[in-house]
Amino acid sequence: MTHHITATREDGTVFEVSYGYGARQRRLLGCLHCDWEEQITYGGARHKGLDHLAQAHGAVGSPTMTADPRARRQVLWAMTVCFLISVVILWWAMSQT
Template sequence: MTHRITAIHEDGTVFEVSYGYGPGQRRMLGCQHCDWQERITYGGARHKGLDHLAQAHGALGSPRMTADAAARRQVVLIMLACFAVAAVIVWWAASQG
């Protein structure tokens, strides 16, 4: 799982749902506090995760969604590679003219 959706219960307990790709590269939501899991076919992961935390655990306050450090690093590396390729293409095109 690559993202965490958290909400805080009124007694201060933090509840968490993980979001990311599961087996077979399917997008999944999974609760860290019970056996709840849901396959996501399109958008709405944050909304569905927060709904579960509210309904099953009564956690309403201070909702957040964060990415794990490994997921952030992977996105940065992919973006840098794309910019490098684009720079090489622009350099090549400029040198041809």
């Protein structure tokens, strides 16, 4: 799982749903506090995760969605590689004139 959706109950307890890709590249939501898990086909992960936290655990306060540091590093690495490739292509194109 690469993202975490959290919400807080009135007593201060924080509940969390993880979101990411499971086996066979299916997008999954999974609660860390109960056995709830749901496969989603497109969009709405945050909404479905927060709905579960509110209905099953009574957690409605301070909703957040964060990414794992590993996921952020992968995105940063991919963006850096793409930028470097575009710089090389641009440099090559400029040197041809």
